Amino acid sequence: MWAFIHKLGSPKWFYGISAKLEPWFWVAAALLIVAGTVWGLAFAPADYQQGNSFRIIYVHVPAAFLAQSIFVSMAVAGLVFMVWKIKVADMAAAVMAPLGAAMTFVSLFSGAVWGVPTWGTWWMWDARLTSMLILLFLYLGVIALRGAFTSRDSASRAASVLAMVGVINIPIIKYSVDWWYTLHQPASFTMTSRPAMPTEMWLPLLIMVLGFYSFFIALTLMRTRNEILRRESNKRWVRELVQEA
Amino acid sequence: MLQETTEVAPRLKEPGEGLALALTATLKRDLVLMLRRRGEVLNPLVFFALVITLFPVGISPDPDLLALIAPGLLWVAALLAALLSLDSLFRSDFDDGSLEQLLLAPQPLAALTLAKVAVHWLLTGLPLALMAPILGIMLALPAGSYLVLAVSLALGSATLSLIGAIGAALTVGLARGGVLLSLLVLPLYIPVLIFGAGAVQAAIAGDSVSAHLAILGALLAAALMLAPWAIAASLRISING
Numbered sequence: 169m170w171a172f173i174h175k176l177g178s179p180k181w182f183y184g185i186s187a188k189l190e191p192w193f194w195v196a197a198a199l200l201i202v203a204g205t206v207w208g209l210a211f212a213p214a215d216y217q218q219g220n221s222f223r224i225i226y227v228h229v230p231a232a233f234l235a236q237s238i239f240v241s242m243a244v245a246g247l248v249f250m251v252w253k254i255k256v257a258d259m260a261a262a263v264m265a266p267l268g269a270a271m272t273f274v275s276l277f278s279g280a281v282w283g284v285p286t287w288g289t290w291w292m293w294d295a296r297l298t299s300m301l302i303l304l305f306l307y308l309g310v311i312a313l314r315g316a317f318t319s320r321d322s323a324s325r326a327a328s329v330l331a332m333v334g335v336i337n338i339p340i341i342k343y344s345v346d347w348w349y350t351l352h353q354p355a356s357f358t359m360t361s362r363p364a365m366p367t368e369m370w371l372p373l374l375i376m377v378l379g380f381y382s383f384f385i386a387l388t389l390m391r392t393r394n395e396i397l398r399r400e401s402n403k404r405w406v407r408e409l410v411q412e413a
Numbered sequence: 414m415l416q417e418t419t420e421v422a423p424r425l426k427e428p429g430e431g432l433a434l435a436l437t438a439t440l441k442r443d444l445v446l447m448l449r450r451r452g453e454v455l456n457p458l459v460f461f462a463l464v465i466t467l468f469p470v471g472i473s474p475d476p477d478l479l480a481l482i483a484p485g486l487l488w489v490a491a492l493l494a495a496l497l498s499l500d501s502l503f504r505s506d507f508d509d510g511s512l513e514q515l516l517l518a519p520q521p522l523a524a525l526t527l528a529k530v531a532v533h534w535l536l537t538g539l540p541l542a543l544m545a546p547i548l549g550i551m552l553a554l555p556a557g558s559y560l561v562l563a564v565s566l567a568l569g570s571a572t573l574s575l576i577g578a579i580g581a582a583l584t585v586g587l588a589r590g591g592v593l594l595s596l597l598v599l600p601l602y603i604p605v606l607i608f609g610a611g612a613v614q615a616a617i618a619g620d621s622v623s624a625h626l627a628i629l630g631a632l633l634a635a636a637l638m639l640a641p642w643a644i645a646a647s648l649r650i651s652i653n654g
Contacts, residue, residue, distance in 0.1 A: 322653060
């Protein structure tokens with residue numbers, strides 16, 4: 169177990185193993201997303217209240233799932249980097265941040281588009297919307313902090329600390345925003361209060377969620393590999409690799 | 414190999430008494446330094462009053478409307494004033510090298526930074542909390558909420574100082590960290606704002622405020638426990654970078 173983790177920490181070994189894993193995740197992501205999209209958009213029954221507009225859920229919910237999981241993975245990678253000084257963990261954290269911010273934006277944007285037919289407005293200061301917006305700011309903060317340092321090592325460590333501080337605060341922010349919302353106005357409608365979805369509606373959703381996760385893993389592996397090449401460009405094995413190709 | 418050296422090497426002296434000494438010394442030094450630069454202490458207070466002046470001018474001088482939004486306005490303005498003062502928290506110590514001495518001290522850095530944050534709160538958060546009721550009068554804040562406003566601000570601003578110090582420590586080594594600092598810190602301030610402004614609104618509505626104040630206290634306790642470690646780690650990063 170420990171030997172495995174130790175090996176995983178070596179950029180060269182990670183570069184090799186991820187080359188084998190990456191195509192599988194791409195295939196899984198493509199299959200799942202195509203299947204989920206076709207099933208969700210064309211075959212799943214329309215919602216009896218929202219009609220066809222509910223189909224935004226097939227993008228909205230997976231994006232929101234990813235937005236939150238990526239921040240947690242980023243903080244875990246930051247912790248691994250800070251504790252065991254594993255450089256690959258920091259490279260992964262660095263490449264995850266923009267994807268997480270993009271997913272947060274996608275979930276906010278698709279939520280806004282969904283809000284027009286269902287709520288009649290682009291934006292509501294709903295508890296979930298607000299905490300997602302704050303999450304977007306947290307992502308932007310981590311990305312900006314990493315970019316602000318000239319020394320890469322300082323940037324990595326600062327971003328790791330901020331990601332960990334952020335991940336401790338996310339539940340606090342989430343619960344306090346929920347509390348704030350319930351204080352101000354009674355819940356007139358929430359996204360979860362619809363009657364339980366029938367199977368033919370949530371199954372494509374589950375497929376889409378799995379597809380988005382595969383996409384995230386595949387993209388992170390790919391971008392981490394690029395980052396390894398960029399940061400280790402003066403190592404011998406990278407030079408040999410480039411000369412071979 | 415490692416074990417042998419620890420056995421041979423003479424045991425380090427426990428910094429038990431030294432810690433209290435170092436804490437009081439840091440407290441005293443920072444208080445003296447801050448009190449000699451009175452302008453820096455007064456600036457956040459003037460900023461607070463100025464921002465509060467902008468709102469009636471910008472929105473409406475109608476006392477009924479102002480009374481409605483006063484709790485939130487006072488809290489947001491105080492929060493921004495506290496944010497404004499953060500950048501100078503470690504800046505001068507970083508510039509003249511005394512921050513490095515703090516890092517080299519045998520006492521734990523987390524404890525020493527706590528003393529610095531305490532001074533920051535004493536000279537920023539506490540004055541802001543004491544000044545808020547006066548500005549509350551100007552915003553026609555309903556009676557019965559003034560004490561709650563001051564208490565919630567005093568409690569909340571301590572948490573704000575602790576969280577803000579993490580951001581200040583992360584950006585102290587950067588040439589232009591000011592805007593970045595607000596980007597890092599403001600999202601983390603939101604829970605404090607919610608419960609702080611909520612306490613004042615509950616007092617106006619005649620509800621019990623103990624829940625809000627208890628949560629503000631809980632946030633402060635959590636920040637007191639966790640923030641010093643993050644501040645110390647961030648300072649180490651900024652010094653080495």
